[in-house]
Amino acid sequence: MLALTIPIGLLIGLTMGALGGGGAIIAVPVLVYLLGQDVSEATTGSLIIVGVTALIGMWPHQRAGRARIGQGLVFGVLGGLAAYLGSQLAVGVPDAALLTAFAALLLLVAGAMTWWRRRSASDPLAVERPVVARRPRLTVDWPRVALLVVTASVVGLLTGFFGVGGGFAIVPALVLVLGLPIRVAVGTSLVVIAVNSTSALASRLGEGVSVDWPVIGLFAATAVVGSLLGSRITSRVSPERLSLAFSVLLVVVAAAMAVRSVPLL
Numbered sequence: 001m002l003a004l005t006i007p008i009g010l011l012i013g014l015t016m017g018a019l020g021g022g023g024a025i026i027a028v029p030v031l032v033y034l035l036g037q038d039v040s041e042a043t044t045g046s047l048i049i050v051g052v053t054a055l056i057g058m059w060p061h062q063r064a065g066r067a068r069i070g071q072g073l074v075f076g077v078l079g080g081l082a083a084y085l086g087s088q089l090a091v092g093v094p095d096a097a098l099l100t101a102f103a104a105l106l107l108l109v110a111g112a113m114t115w116w117r118r119r120s121a122s123d124p125l126a127v128e129r130p131v132v133a134r135r136p137r138l139t140v141d142w143p144r145v146a147l148l149v150v151t152a153s154v155v156g157l158l159t160g161f162f163g164v165g166g167g168f169a170i171v172p173a174l175v176l177v178l179g180l181p182i183r184v185a186v187g188t189s190l191v192v193i194a195v196n197s198t199s200a201l202a203s204r205l206g207e208g209v210s211v212d213w214p215v216i217g218l219f220a221a222t223a224v225v226g227s228l229l230g231s232r233i234t235s236r237v238s239p240e241r242l243s244l245a246f247s248v249l250l251v252v253v254a255a256a257m258a259v260r261s262v263p264l265l
Helices: 002-019 023-034 039-063 069-089 095-122 142-162 167-176 182-206 213-234 239-264
Strands: none
Touching: 002 023, 002 039, 002 167, 002 182, 002 213, 002 239, 023 039, 023 095, 023 213, 023 239, 039 069, 039 095, 039 182, 039 213, 069 142, 069 167, 069 182, 095 142, 095 167, 095 239, 142 167, 142 182, 167 182, 182 213
């Protein structure tokens, strides 16, 4: 099974570099079903993989002007506490229940990405809306601030509870709440993932969860390479096509997880 580490690691990195997230959604099932890790160990290892990949993978986007470091840090810090709480809530949850909920989450993500594609088709400017410089104003849009805090907290909870980076939720949030163009949202999402993963990982390692460092290290190294390749894909392939391919992958993985975990409930 270790022979699959390199190609799957590359796939994880490609997904994160091109779509701004989704790596952990692949990593967790692989670590559990192919490498035989328990859910707690797998989700902790997943946080290491996506955290390192996001931290390194965001720089090509930043150099290309597709990442807002400051806004990403704010979003990540807002979700940091929620990520810590989510990791605590996951303690003691039966593996079958956690994996079944994870499969349901994948289907919800696939549905959200389908909605995003349809919205993009009906409003092309929503995908590539140019950034227009505006004069700063001293007013505060409190409803938008509240929505930002709630969204960041929900993403943080998902990160901590399921051991995922949350990019599948971060990218739409950055587009809809902060008004970022989709390609900029992809790069900025990696900043948020790095912050959220670090917060959730700190909590899990404090609980004494074991990590298979050789396996996780190899996954992380190959995922980093994949993310650097994925950042190039972002500028060359339409986000809609990437999103469609990823949605299909989500449905397949969710179905496989449900078949194995639901009977164990």
